[in-house]
Each structure stands twice: as structure tokens, then as C-alpha cells.
Amino acid sequence: MGEVVLAAKICHVPSMYLSELPGKHHGCREAAIAGHKEIGRRARALGADTAVVFDVHWLVNSGYHVNCGEQFQGTYTSNELPHFIKNMEYAYPGCPELGELIAAEANLAGVRSMAHNIPSLELEYGTLVPMRYMHMGVPDDEKFKVISIAAWCAWHRLEDSFTFGAAVRRAIEKSDRKVLVLASGSLSHRF
Secondary structure (H helix, E strand, O other): OOEEEEEEEEOOOOHHHHHHOOOOOOOOOHHHHHHHHHHHHHHHHOOOOEEEEEEEEEEEOOOEEEEOOOEEEEEEOOOOOOOOOOOEEEEEEEOHHHHHHHHHHHHHOOOOEEEEOOOOOOOOHHHHHHHHHHHOOOOHHHOOEEEEEEEEEOOOOHHHHHHHHHHHHHHHHHOOOEEEEEEEOHHHOOO
């Protein structure tokens, strides 16, 4: 039986990536980076093998969407802030089985949901930034499998979000995964 081993509300400020680069902002987000590394460390210590990230930078207008590809790999440049995040490389395994189970549970609860295992469906930086630091220095065999869920549903009822969240929990419990759940949200940053 699967379980949520750790849940956290986290930031994903693009200046975290900028903080790594030489220049006037170098080191400006060290505390946030250290916090993400610590969350990853704690989750691994609790046995987490999968990260489910609710990403507010994935805007959808219809239904609930789960990005659960086999593998996420590429070079990312933010279309919102290309001067903050450009040419950031990433590679994470996905978890299609849990993503499909999440969508199925939500549909059973009456909330229209879709799981997507599409190689060209990329991750947004609300997922990529925290995953970067939670995986930094971690060997490939210890990387979390990643699932990203669209968390900016512009035209949805709040009640559906509650129902969807409960379905996510049920899906995790029906799986064999130990899950780190992350709410990667906008309350924690400002430009």
C-alpha cells in the first residue's frame, strides 16, 4: 500500500536558478536552495520514491491534467522569464502508473481528469526548479519519479479541487509508491 510520506508547500522562484550563475545575483537564494535540498533529503529518509508536484505554472482551462510521462529530459528556457531561467538541463524518470491511477480515481469521483504520457509535453518551472534542487548531487538510482499536476485551473470550481485532491490521496494509497507531495505555489515569491 502506498502512502504520502511527506508534504510541503514550497517556493519555485526562478531566481534560485539565477543564484547559481556568476554575476550580481550569485548566491542570493542559497537559503531556499538549501531548504529544497533538505526536503529532498528528508523525503528520501522516509522512503519516498516519487514526487507529485502541483505546479501553478501549468495553466489549463478545461479538466484536470496529470503529466506522467515515462521520462522527462531536455533543456528548459522559461517563456515567462527567459532572463532568469535559460538553458537549464534536466532529466527525471516519470511514473505513468501512478499518474494514470490519479486520473482514474478523479474521474470515478466525477472530476474530469486526464493523464498524459506524451514525450513532447514538457514540465513547467514550478516543477523543474524544486526538482533541480531536490535532486542536486543525488545519484540517478535515487532520483524521485516525477509527476506534475496542473495546479492553475483557471475555470474550475473550488469543490472540484477538493474532490480532486482526495482522489490523489486515494490513488497514492492504492499504489505501491511512497510519495512526496509538493504544492509548488505562488504565495512564496515576488519579482
